Amino acid sequence: MQHPTGQMTPTPMAQSRLPAHELIYRRLRDMVLYGDLAPGQAVTIQGLTSQLGAGMTPVREAIRRLISRGALETRGNRRVSVPRLKIEHIEEIIQARKWFEPHLTRRATVRATAADITALTGIDSALDDAILAGDLRGYLELNHRFHRRIYDMADSAILSEMADGLWLRFGPAMRVVCGRVGTQNLPDMHKAAVDAIGRGDADAAAAAISGDVLQGMQQLRASLADAGEVE
Amino acid sequence: MQHPTGQMTPTPMAQSRLPAHELIYRRLRDMVLYGDLAPGQAVTIQGLTSQLGAGMTPVREAIRRLISRGALETRGNRRVSVPRLKIEHIEEIIQARKWFEPHLTRRATVRATAADITALTGIDSALDDAILAGDLRGYLELNHRFHRRIYDMADSAILSEMADGLWLRFGPAMRVVCGRVGTQNLPDMHKAAVDAIGRGDADAAAAAISGDVLQGMQQLRASLADAGEVE
DNA sequence: GCGCGAACAATATGATCAAATTATGCGGCG
DNA sequence: CGCCGCATAATTTGATCATATTGTTCGCGC
Known part of the structure; x- marks a missing residue:
């Protein structure tokens, strides 16, 4: 029952008794995560107060909080904007995910319940639909939800939070890249992963997830290397 | 009302006026990091406004920001306190540092300059003095500074930030443990590490740092396993 | 043991101040 | 005569505060 920082939204059944700053945080986080905010875009505090009707x-x-997690950055002295992902930062993210994802997947595999498997299958199925429909936003959200479900299964609060934080950094760039490439030839080794998790084969599951992540990250890197700038 | 009589920041040079929330953040962070706040201690916002003379x-x-990084937690619904480190969280931190520290050390080694070496040597020397003097606070601060200097040398903004964030989680517990054990038999494989970095031997440097970190973390785990509760 | 209310602490607002960016106007130079 | 640069004004935006509001805790009387 600990999501005090609120970077994870475990259940959609949220109590409406949450403070405003928590709600605002989640909305803003999702905007960053799923590309409603473009890289480089300025984020003014007064603009948000009027846009979201909040104080x-x-x-x-x-x-x-978003700045603290690397989802936003202060440029110059005070202004805040969505960071433009640099190539060396992608390298770092790749390195990190190359460790985090298989590690968490292994732990998730040995802890997986039947409910987890069906949940993963359901998410992946919905994800396929989103791909076929060309629903970019849906793809991004479901893909994230798939991986985060595995994080939750791993029962590692700290490591999950760290791994999840990385998504905030490449979210905006991912949106741009997918918008260019299209949702068709996106990596999806999810079925192999779910299968391996269901069998309890941690090695295979970790390998599948690693492959999925690596493929996606390398596509991101390649697309970003082409057009060094993404506006 | 309160005009800063002068920017007499101890070590850094002429720092242009930073916003109050930034200064408060750093002070609070250091308080967590170096054990001025005990695990479980309540942190009230109004207490800090009067204590720090800020708004x-x-x-x-x-x-x-501290909550977002895991340095503080909201208990119940609204109250904020310093988290009590649980044994399973230590396991996670150990796993993470077991990957982060050697990774960053390797990168630091291939990028090290002569100035870096002298800086590391200087910090470690001061650290020895602190140990001899039984200066606990000095030990904690210099030990942290030593490792963070290596992070900086690694030139990996994202990974460094993540690795540094872990310190916020075990800082308060570390203080308690060191207070019990004393500063004498604390791990210090720093000299071997600096030596290896100076030689450009990334493998040896990574091994030394890994050993240093593992030793410290295991001591933490052992001490915490003894007295499950730390007040 | 169980409400009830007082005290306390966090949440949220709008006003006010300060800084930075942008716009503007003036004079000199080509 | 028109263009450029610098200085200054205007506007936007961030930082901070005092205060009102809301929710929580806890002691007191029943």
Whole structure:
């Protein structure tokens, strides 16, 4: 029962008794995560207060939290904007995910319940639909949800939070790249992963997830190397 | 009302005026990091406003940032306190550092300059003094500075930030443990590490740092396993 | 043991101040 | 006569605060 920082939304059944700064944070986080905010775009605090109809303080706190997680950055002295992902930062993210993802997948595999398997299968099925429909936003959201479900299964609060934080960094760039490439030839080794997890084969599951992640990250890197700038 | 009589920041040079929320954040972070706040201790926002002589908004933002990094937690619904490190969380931190530290050390080794070596040597020398003097706070601070200097040398903004964030989680517990054990028999494989970095021997450097970190973390785990509760 | 209310602490707002960016106007130079 | 650069004004935006509001805790009387 611990999501005090609120970077994870475990259940969609959220209590509406949550403070405003928490709600604002989640909305802003999702906007970053699923590409509603473009890389380089400025994020003004007063713009958000009017756009979201909220007061200044909750918005400020939400922005600070996003900055703290690397989802936003302060440029120059005070202005805040969505970071433009640099090539060396992608390298770092690749290195990190190359360790985090198989590690968490292994732990998830040995802890997986039947409910977990059906949940993963369901998410992946919905993800296929989104791909076929060309629903970019749906793809991004379901893909993230798939991986985060595995994080949750791993029962590693700290490591999951760290791995999840990486998504905030490549989210905006991912949106741009997918918008260019299209949703058709996106990596999807999810079925192999779910299968391996269901069999309890941690090695195979870790390999499948690693392959999935690596493929996606390398596509991101390649697309970003082409057009060094993404606006 | 309160005009800063001067920017007498101890070590850094002429730092242009940083916003209050940034200064408060750093002070609070250091308090967590070096054990001025005990695990489980409550952190009230109004207490800090009066203690630090600051307004509410900067304090709130600083606290949010610390929560976001796992340095503080919201207990129940609203109250904020320093987290009590649980044994399973230590396991996670150990796993993470077991990957982060050698990775960053390798990168640091191939990028090390002469200035880096002298800096590391200087920090480690001061650290020895602190140990001899039984200066616990000095030990904690210099030990952290030593490792963070290596992070900086690795030139990996994202990974460094993640690795550094882990310190916020075990900082308070580390203080308690060191207070019990004393500063004498604390791990210090720093000299071997600096030596290896100076030789450009990435493998040896990574091994030394790994040993140093593992030793410290295992001591932490052992001490915490003894007295499950730390007050 | 169980409400009830007082005290306390966090949440949220809008006002106010300060900084930075953009717009503007003036004079000199080509 | 028109263009450029610099200085200054205007506007936008961020930082901070005092205060009102809301929710939580805890002691007191029943």
